Amino acid sequence: MTVRTRYAPSPTGVPHVGNIRTALFDYLLARHFGGQFIVRIEDTDRQRYVPESVAGIAESLRWLGLEWDEGLDKGGPYGPYVQSERLTAYRAAADRLLAQGDAYACWCSAQRLEEVRAEQARRKQPPRYDRRCRDAAGSAAARREAEAEGHSPVVRFKTPLEGTVSLDDAIHGPLTFDLSTIDDFVLLKSDGFPVYALAYIVDDEAMRITHVLRGDEWIPSAPRHVLVYRALGVEIPVIAHLPRILGPDGAKLSKRHGATSVFEYREQGYLPDALFNFLGLIGWSLDDKTDIISREQFIERFTLDRVVKSPAVFNVDKLTWMNGVYIREMPEARLVETFTEWLDRGLPSSVARPLDRALVGRIAPLVRERVKLLSEVTGYCDFFFMDAVSPSADDLLGNAFASKPADAKAALERATDALEAVGAWTHDEIEVALRALGAQSGMKAGDLFSLVRVAVTGRRVTPPLFESMEIVGRERCIGRLRAAAALL
């Protein structure tokens, strides 16, 4: 039997990293066993439906490199892969349950349901449907009211009153629930749309899904699902409830903790490879020491039995570190391409486009090991691209010259002279000249260098100075040195 997993998001907003981690595990499990990874849209909640988010889901999956085999824009043999287009199947399943006596029509109004719950709350009873429509008399009465008010019925599952239900979770092991705590839940809403518990089971069967992965907030409703599987005569797939991803305070990861959307991470300059690796390590591990893991390795090694039960806090610092690792390990050509993209976005419009790739190619080696986020690239190398820089006097003087600007000005002038005299404009020659100047003028080398650094780059923190100067070129360096001297 081939393994078929599915990622079944609700199109209600932007793709959340917690959600996408489930997709990642679905993907890995399917690939590990050489099976199929399917994406199905669960748009049965018409209130929360956001049409544009379907495209966002596809985009985030593609960006992360979670290529699917069926669904979304790909179609496939078991389509449609959108629940709103499968309504007849749910209706048919509901009718079957109705005919079998496993379900019944409930005519109670939303208002009555609310009143019942309020009353139960008042009495400190667990809020639950009171099963008024479960028997003929109650149903008939409710129906008269409903028809007077003009509202349609829902279909409810007729939950057995006593006994237990169990399921064997692939991660949590056996889970058992008391039927007396489960009420008669809704299967089909009055608008004709199914509720999750009916829709996913019908679809998973139709689509031959073998493994269901979802967040463990679903555990409490799992027994209902077992009831539906049985009533429908559907074989229960492997069910795995994944540990959730939390914010630093232990609560559900949300906006107030920082970025939650996959796109926000992309915007901040995280690499898909890094996010893939990081997310793959939330709730799963390869062994006791490996944390940089290639996609191939993930696929080769991923199994459900190494998924942990406990929830995990999303540790952005580690993601950021990991992103730096991936940037450092990126092949040269791809690095240049990536840096060029980010520079194109980040550099002021005064810099001529298209950007000089050869130049980026010379800069990249100097910058790659200092960058943790791609969004930082521009800040490290804008001065290579600009005609002039505009350092502040304070930055120029730093601590060393704070009280003696005249000395700084003199040093800048002497540096200008020394650099004009340099033979070949290479970083070695530049360094020799500047060191000689430092030694003969009695300045600390570091003080002189940082003065020159700010003058040439406009910044206090930069890639290595001499290599940078070599790339910036003699003309521009000397011009910037003069401009800086004039500033003091």
Add this chain to the structure above:
RNA sequence: GGCGCCAUCGUCUAGAGGCCCAGGACGCCGCCCUUUCAAGGCGGAGAUCGCGGGUUCGAAUCCCGCUGGCGCUACCA
């Protein structure tokens, strides 16, 4: 209120009775390298394995109880 899930350094985790007075990684702190910042190297602090009982010659690992955190309790997923 009811039901449920979870519980090893701040964080992610390794650990499936002796290899563990608990290993790795991020972060943090030192030192080295060094023209800034990184990267890199070396070292360090950091977990009475939530608590209390058992079982066992021996428990982070098995059992029971407790506590804490979190979740569910919708015609949302």
